[in-house]
Amino acid sequence: MKPKVLITEQIPNEILDYIQESCDCITWEKEGKMPRAEVLEQIDEVDGLLTTHIKIDDELLSQANQLKIVSDISVGYNNYDIEALKNHNIFATHTPYVLDETVADLVFSLILSVARRIPELDRFVKEGKWEKSIGEEGFGKDVHSTTMGIIGMGRIGEKIARRASLGFGMDVLYYKRTPNPELEEKLGATYVEFETLLEQSDFVVVMTPLSDTTYHLIGEKEFNKMKKDAFFINASRGPVVNEKALIQALKEKKIAGAGLDVFEQEPTDPNNELLKMDNVVTLPHIGSATKKTRFDMAMVAAQNLVDGVTGKTPKYVIKELKN
Numbered sequence: 001m002k003p004k005v006l007i008t009e010q011i012p013n014e015i016l017d018y019i020q021e022s023c024d025c026i027t028w029e030k031e032g033k034m035p036r037a038e039v040l041e042q043i044d045e046v047d048g049l050l051t052t053h054i055k056i057d058d059e060l061l062s063q064a065n066q067l068k069i070v071s072d073i074s075v076g077y078n079n080y081d082i083e084a085l086k087n088h089n090i091f092a093t094h095t096p097y098v099l100d101e102t103v104a105d106l107v108f109s110l111i112l113s114v115a116r117r118i119p120e121l122d123r124f125v126k127e128g129k130w131e132k133s134i135g136e137e138g139f140g141k142d143v144h145s146t147t148m149g150i151i152g153m154g155r156i157g158e159k160i161a162r163r164a165s166l167g168f169g170m171d172v173l174y175y176k177r178t179p180n181p182e183l184e185e186k187l188g189a190t191y192v193e194f195e196t197l198l199e200q201s202d203f204v205v206v207m208t209p210l211s212d213t214t215y216h217l218i219g220e221k222e223f224n225k226m227k228k229d230a231f232f233i234n235a236s237r238g239p240v241v242n243e244k245a246l247i248q249a250l251k252e253k254k255i256a257g258a259g260l261d262v263f264e265q266e267p268t269d270p271n272n273e274l275l276k277m278d279n280v281v282t283l284p285h286i287g288s289a290t291k292k293t294r295f296d297m298a299m300v301a302a303q304n305l306v307d308g309v310t311g312k313t314p315k316y317v318i319k320e321l322k323n
């Protein structure tokens, strides 16, 4: 008998075919993603779960009598309760590497958009307001030859640093808990203390995972340290930043603007004050959202899933569950 797996969202047919070669699949045919309540109802009869962002906690795992693996179509896995996964002895996997360049492209889109005021000036032209050459009121800030500060220089951070250093001639500062001298050599990036990065960067980019150590890593104290003409970019996870403090910092002109792909609550409240600010560029969590990359991510997750239910060790087990 083939192992049985639950797939909580639509995936490309080619990938479903690949899974079906080894597994019987329960799929979700409706709009959007299978609600958690439905997942809880089905979880006791499956060996594997392919999903994104559903909270994987003790409540779910206690009902998963034959589950061997949870495979997320995502590199970030703050939806995993690591202790619960350890207690229930279940593989948990993610999709690193395959999306790095795509997310780095998106981070640069945010940087260029907010610094050169692209969405604002696009609206200006389309609204028929372009009647003469623009003056200082429409000027932006250079991106090239400025200083980039990356907080969380991991797989994606490195790709951002490469673009910044080799493409835009920027000085790259970075902070993480363990310095990476090899990278410094390769890209000419400089390791600095957290405060120094905040004080010296023209563009502060957060690219850490969301964890107990990064929740509200950036708040009032951190915005106070940034340059008044600095731009703040977050494409990691919303709760890494204290959104109230960000709104306050923007209102008080402590920073020049922000580019945001992620929010504390997603989808964000349409009344969120950030959506009303011209110097803030907002996106609906699209860091990895290109056709090719989303396909590749789903394929990596499918391979993890099939390995996990057929007795092999999946390639991308999260680091906390490795021996």
Ligand SMILES: NC(=O)C1=CN([C@@H]2O[C@H](COP(=O)(O)OP(=O)(O)OC[C@H]3O[C@@H](n4cnc5c(N)ncnc54)[C@H](OP(=O)(O)O)[C@@H]3O)[C@@H](O)[C@H]2O)C=CC1
Pocket: 075, 076, 077, 096, 097, 099, 103, 151, 152, 153, 154, 155, 156, 157, 175, 176, 177, 178, 179, 207, 208, 209, 210, 213, 214, 235, 236, 237, 261, 262, 285, 286, 287, 288
């Ligand atoms: N907007 C989007 O669509 C996307 C968002 N993401 C988000 O980006 C995150 C990063 O992805 P990826 O680059 O692959 O992850 P990596 O694990 O490769 O990199 C994360 C980096 O953050 C650092 N870090 C972790 N904790 C802290 C801390 N407390 N203080 C400072 N630095 C810290 C780590 O270094 P060290 O341990 O030495 O501190 C590491 O360098 C994902 O977890 C996900 O949440 C990813 C893809 C798309």
Ligand SMILES: O=C(O)C(=O)[C@@H](O)[C@H](O)[C@H](O)CO
Pocket: 052, 073, 074, 075, 076, 077, 099, 285, 287, 288
């Ligand atoms: O991989 C991540 O951590 C992401 O945040 C993004 O790639 C996607 O939003 C997502 O996981 C796909 O739904």
